[in-house]
Amino acid sequence: MNYEAVIGLEVHIQIKTKSKMFTRVATGYGQEPNTLTDPVVLALPGVLPVMNKAALDAIIRAGLMLGCEIAPVCKWDRKNYFYPDSPKNYQISQYDQPICLGGSVEIELPAPARNIQGEHKRIPLTRIHLEEDVGKLNHTASDSLVDYNRAGTPLMEVVSEPAMQSADEAFAYLTALRTAMVYAGISDCDMEKGQLRCDANISVRPVGETKLGTKVELKNLNSISFVRDGIAHEIKRQLAVIAAGGTIRQETRDYDGQTGTSQSLRSKEMAHDYRYFPDPDLMPVKVDAAWKARLQAECPELPFDKQRRFYERYQIPYTITSVLVPDRALSDFFEETVALAGVDKAQAVGNWIVNDLLRELGTVKIGLEASRVRPAHIAELVRLIEAGTLLMNAAKEAFVDMFATGEMPAAVVERKGLKAETNVAELEQWCRDAIAGNAKSAADFRAGKESALNAFKGPVMKAAKGKANPRLVDETLRRLLAGG
Amino acid sequence: MSDALHYQSIAELSAALQARRISAVDLMQAVIARTRAVEDRVHAFNSYDFEDALAQARASDERRARGEARGPLDGIPIGLKDVIAVTGQPLTASSRMLQTFVSPYDATVTQRLREAGAICWGRLNMDEFAMGSSTENSAFGPTANPYALDCVPGGSSGGSAAAVAAGETIVSLGSDTGGSIRQPASFCNVVGLKPTYGLVSRYGLIAFASSLDQIGPFGRSVEDTAIVLGAIAGHDPRDSTSWRADVPDYRAALQSRRGPWRIGIPREYFGEGLDPEVAASVQAAVRFYESQGCTVKDVSLPHTEYGIGVYYIIATAECSSNLARFDGIRYGHRSKDAKDAVEIYAESRAEGFGPEVKRRIILGTYVLSSGYYDAYYLRAQKVRTLIRQDFLNAYRDVDVILTPTAPTPAFRRGAKADPLAMYLCDIYTIGVNLAGLPAVSVPCGFSADGRPIGMQLIGQPFGEAELLAMAHTYERAHAWGQRRPTL
Amino acid sequence: MSSPSSPTDLNIDHVAALARLALTPEEKAHFASQLGDVLAAIEKLKQVDVTGVEPTAHAFPLFNVWEADAARPGLPVQEALRNAPAQRDHMIVVPKVVE
Ligand SMILES: [Mg+2]
Numbered sequence A: 001m002n003y004e005a006v007i008g009l010e011v012h013i014q015i016k017t018k019s020k021m022f023t024r025v026a027t028g029y030g031q032e033p034n035t036l037t038d039p040v041v042l043a044l045p046g047v048l049p050v051m052n053k054a055a056l057d058a059i060i061r062a063g064l065m066l067g068c069e070i071a072p073v074c075k076w077d078r079k080n081y082f083y084p085d086s087p088k089n090y091q092i093s094q095y096d097q098p099i100c101l102g103g104s105v106e107i108e109l110p111a112p113a114r115n116i117q118g119e120h121k122r123i124p125l126t127r128i129h130l131e132e133d134v135g136k137l138n139h140t141a142s143d144s145l146v147d148y149n150r151a152g153t154p155l156m157e158v159v160s161e162p163a164m165q166s167a168d169e170a171f172a173y174l175t176a177l178r179t180a181m182v183y184a185g186i187s188d189c190d191m192e193k194g195q196l197r198c199d200a201n202i203s204v205r206p207v208g209e210t211k212l213g214t215k216v217e218l219k220n221l222n223s224i225s226f227v228r229d230g231i232a233h234e235i236k237r238q239l240a241v242i243a244a245g246g247t248i249r250q251e252t253r254d255y256d257g258q259t260g261t262s263q264s265l266r267s268k269e270m271a272h273d274y275r276y277f278p279d280p281d282l283m284p285v286k287v288d289a290a291w292k293a294r295l296q297a298e299c300p301e302l303p304f305d306k307q308r309r310f311y312e313r314y315q316i317p318y319t320i321t322s323v324l325v326p327d328r329a330l331s332d333f334f335e336e337t338v339a340l341a342g343v344d345k346a347q348a349v350g351n352w353i354v355n356d357l358l359r360e361l362g363t364v365k366i367g368l369e370a371s372r373v374r375p376a377h378i379a380e381l382v383r384l385i386e387a388g389t390l391l392m393n394a395a396k397e398a399f400v401d402m403f404a405t406g407e408m409p410a411a412v413v414e415r416k417g418l419k420a421e422t423n424v425a426e427l428e429q430w431c432r433d434a435i436a437g438n439a440k441s442a443a444d445f446r447a448g449k450e451s452a453l454n455a456f457k458g459p460v461m462k463a464a465k466g467k468a469n470p471r472l473v474d475e476t477l478r479r480l481l482a483g484g
Numbered sequence B: 001m002s003d004a005l006h007y008q009s010i011a012e013l014s015a016a017l018q019a020r021r022i023s024a025v026d027l028m029q030a031v032i033a034r035t036r037a038v039e040d041r042v043h044a045f046n047s048y049d050f051e052d053a054l055a056q057a058r059a060s061d062e063r064r065a066r067g068e069a070r071g072p073l074d075g076i077p078i079g080l081k082d083v084i085a086v087t088g089q090p091l092t093a094s095s096r097m098l099q100t101f102v103s104p105y106d107a108t109v110t111q112r113l114r115e116a117g118a119i120c121w122g123r124l125n126m127d128e129f130a131m132g133s134s135t136e137n138s139a140f141g142p143t144a145n146p147y148a149l150d151c152v153p154g155g156s157s158g159g160s161a162a163a164v165a166a167g168e169t170i171v172s173l174g175s176d177t178g179g180s181i182r183q184p185a186s187f188c189n190v191v192g193l194k195p196t197y198g199l200v201s202r203y204g205l206i207a208f209a210s211s212l213d214q215i216g217p218f219g220r221s222v223e224d225t226a227i228v229l230g231a232i233a234g235h236d237p238r239d240s241t242s243w244r245a246d247v248p249d250y251r252a253a254l255q256s257r258r259g260p261w262r263i264g265i266p267r268e269y270f271g272e273g274l275d276p277e278v279a280a281s282v283q284a285a286v287r288f289y290e291s292q293g294c295t296v297k298d299v300s301l302p303h304t305e306y307g308i309g310v311y312y313i314i315a316t317a318e319c320s321s322n323l324a325r326f327d328g329i330r331y332g333h334r335s336k337d338a339k340d341a342v343e344i345y346a347e348s349r350a351e352g353f354g355p356e357v358k359r360r361i362i363l364g365t366y367v368l369s370s371g372y373y374d375a376y377y378l379r380a381q382k383v384r385t386l387i388r389q390d391f392l393n394a395y396r397d398v399d400v401i402l403t404p405t406a407p408t409p410a411f412r413r414g415a416k417a418d419p420l421a422m423y424l425c426d427i428y429t430i431g432v433n434l435a436g437l438p439a440v441s442v443p444c445g446f447s448a449d450g451r452p453i454g455m456q457l458i459g460q461p462f463g464e465a466e467l468l469a470m471a472h473t474y475e476r477a478h479a480w481g482q483r484r485p486t487l
Numbered sequence C: 001m002s003s004p005s006s007p008t009d010l011n012i013d014h015v016a017a018l019a020r021l022a023l024t025p026e027e028k029a030h031f032a033s034q035l036g037d038v039l040a041a042i043e044k045l046k047q048v049d050v051t052g053v054e055p056t057a058h059a060f061p062l063f064n065v066w067e068a069d070a071a072r073p074g075l076p077v078q079e080a081l082r083n084a085p086a087q088r089d090h091m092i093v094v095p096k097v098v099e
C-alpha cells in the first residue's frame, strides 16, 4: 500500500513592538535576566492587562496580507495551565473567536535545478490569533532558573490546515510565511532568537484515504532546516512503524536537530484541560471597515506578487528575481535604481546588484543599509557603460573602487583613467587595417554572413589594447564595409 | 460635636486642620492611641505602620503650612483593606500564601488617595482573598464586631467596617464582589458603598472575581463616604474595564439633590429568611421616605432566586483562574516539602490557602472543566443577563430600589459552619454585583440586643450622586449612625 | 454541548489535580459533600429558559480599550525579585522542571 504524509504547522511569531502585549514595559532580546518586567509581567497580585494597539494593527495587517477574513469582533480568553514560565498560570489568548480566519500562504516548491522557478501552490490557513509569550527556563543540572524578560511579548499563532504533504512543502511554507512577515515589518522572524517557533502535526495515511491518520506533534523545531529534517525524519519513522505492522500512537515528540533523532515526551500525568473562558479583565476588539482600510493601505506587496510584477515589468530572469524578491530592502534598492537608470536597463541593474553588490557586501560582511553604493551609483555606472565611456572590465574595476570609497562612478573613472578609447580617427584606421587584412571575411559579410563581422573585432581590440568601445567598433566596421 | 478626634467626621476634622486647631500628626496620634486601646478586642488590622502613618501626617502638615493643602482628605487617616496594594507595605489578602509579601507598587486608588493628601493607614483584616461573609476566614484570626464582640463584623471587608465603627480610622476602603462592603457596613453600623462596576479602578486590587469586584468606601456618615468616593472614582487607563464616566461632586450633590424619589420595593427581598427585626427597621425607613413625599412602589426582580447559583458559578470560575498565580514560584508561600515543580504548585497552594479558598477554587475549576463550560459558566452568564434586565426593567418605574442589606443582623462567630448557610448571607447583595449597579448600605436601626441593622439602596448605573443624596436624606433625620459601640 | 448528569459527578481528585491543590483525604471528603449543596443550588439554573438570551460578560461592555505602543520604565530587577522565595543570578529558582 502507498502512504502519503499530511502535515499541518503551528507557527508562533513574535510581533515586533516596543512594549509588551498587555502592559507597557519594553520588549527585548538578550538583556540581563528579569530586567524587562513590571508588576503586570510578573503577575503580581492586583495587576490588570491593557492591550497594545500596535500588536493588533500588526496582526490585522498580517491577516490582510494573507487573505484572512478579519473578524468584526474578537475577544480574549484565558488558557489555564500551570508552568513556571507562565507568570499568571494562564495565557491570555484567543480561543473561539480568533482575529483572523482562513487565508493562505503561497509557497514555491523546490525545482529540479536552482536556476529554475519551482511550482507554486497555496497552503490554506485555519486561523491566526494573538496571544502573549511566556518566560524562559534555563535548566541547570540541579534546578531551573526562570527569566521573565520574554514573558508578555506579543505573539501571533499562525495555524495552517493539515494541507502539506512533504518536508519540502513545510519548509517552503515556513520560508514564505517568514518572508511575508519580515516584509511587512511584523517580525524579524529570527529563529535563533525565538522570534519564530514551529510545531508540526504529522500523520500518514494510505493514498486515497480521506480521513486523517493519528497525528504526532513534533516540537522544538528551532531552526528552519530542523523543520525540514525533523518532519522528514518523523514521516520516515511513522512509515517504518506501519511497515513493521505497528500502529502510530498519538503523542508529542521532541526533535533533536543535532543528532537527527526524536524522542517521545513523557506524557503529562493528565490530558490537557485548559478551561478556556473569556478573560473578564479585557474588553473585546471591534474591527471596523475604516480601521481595516487604513491597515490595508499599509500592507506591502506580497513577495510572490512582486516577483510576478518584476517578470512582467522588467523582463528579468528567475536567477535575479529569486535573489532580489525575498529581501524587501534589496528589491526596493533595485527598483530605485531602475527608476534612475531606465526600465530598459533593468536586467543590467539586476546583474550589478545580484552579482557585484551582494558579492562586495558579503566580502566585508555588512548589510545593504550600510552600503556606500546607492542606487545613483549603479544607475550612473550603467549609463556610462551604455554611453560607451566604460567597458565591462573597467566597469567592474570601477565598481570595486566605488564600493570602497563611495565615490560616484564618473569620478572613479576619471581618477583611475578607466575611460574607454574614443579617438574616432585612430579607431577608423584600426578598422581599415583589419578589413584590409581579411578580404575573405569582408566578402562573406557583404554576401550577408552577419557573423563574419566578428573576425575583424579581435584585431581592432588588440590594436586598441582593449580600450575601444565595442559598439563604436561595430558601427565603424559596418560603415566601412558598407561603403566599400 | 464634641466627639473625640477619632470619631469626628471628615468635615469637622478638615475644618479643624485648616484652622490649625489640630495638626494631622495630632489626629494620627489620636487614631493610633484609639487603635492601641481597642485593637486587641476588635482585631480590625492585619498590620499597621505607625512610623509610616506619622511620616505621612507630617508631610500633610508641611503641605498645609506651605498653603498647599489638597482638599478635605488632606491629613485624614484612611484604612485600606489588605487586598489593595500600597508600595512598601504588606499585601496579604489575609492569606498565609501572602504572609510575607510586600507590594512593590501602588494600586490606582492608593495613588489617588495620596494625591488627595489622605494618610493610607494600616492593612485591614478580611476573609482570605475576600471569600466569605464574616471575616472568620482570615489566616490571621477573625475580626470582632465592635457592637457585639462575640459576633462577626460581616465580610469579607470586616476589618474595614469594624475599624471605622471602632474609631481606629476615620474612613476606609473595602472591596465588594457579592456584598463584601455593604453587608459588613450593615453589621457594623457604618455607611458602605459599592460603586457602579467600572467607576473605581481595580488596578492594584487583588482580584477575586474580576467581572464583579469593585473597591468602595466606608464611613461613619454618608458625607464621609461621598468625599472618599470623589477621590477614588474616575477612569483609569490601567484598568480596561474602567468606565470613562464623569465624576460629579458627590458631596455637593448631598445638598442639591432632594428628591422626591420613586422608590421600588422588590417583593422577592422580603420573603422567607428575613429576620423580623431587620424587616421592621427597613419598613420604618420606607415609611420615612413616604413621609418625605417619595412614592413607594412594589417592583419585581423575578430572577432573584437564581442569583446565588449564578454568582457562585461566575465568581468561583473567575477566582479559580485569578488565584492560579499564587503558586510559590515568583512570590508567596513555597512549600519546603516539594521535590519538583509540579509538587511546588500543589503543596504550596495546599499549605498557603485556607479551606474556603480551596473550596471555591475546586468549584470554579470544576465548572470550567472540559465538557461543563456551556452547562455552567455560559448558562450563568445568560441568567446574569436576565437578572440585570430585571433591574433595568424596574428602573423604568422607579429611581431607586430599597431592600434590607442582609437577612439578619450580625451573627455569632462560628454560627455558620455550613458554606451554603454562609453564602445565603449575600442573598440581597449579589444581584447588585451581577447587574453592575451601585448600592449603599445605610444604618437604619438596631436589634433589641443592640446589633446594628442596615438597609440597602440600589441606584441606577453611575447614579451614585443621586443614591448618596437619598441616603443622606434618611441619615439627616435619624441618629443610628451616631450610636457608638461600647468598647 | 455536553451537560453533567448530576452534581455528584464532580470528580474531586481530577479537579484538585487540575487546580494544583494537594488535598488531604479528609478535605476531599468534606469538600465533596459541602459542594454538593452548593451544586444543587447551581443546578437550579437549569430551570431558567435562556433561549435567545445573550451572555453578560461585563455589566457595561466596552470595545477597543487599549494603549499606544510606548514603553514605560519597568521594575528594577531587585524589586522584581523582592518577594521571590528563591533566586540566583537574578533569576527565580525552581526545582528542576522536566517536561
Ligand atoms: Mg496551539
Ligand SMILES: [Zn+2]
Binding pocket: A012, A131, A157
Ligand atoms: Zn500559542
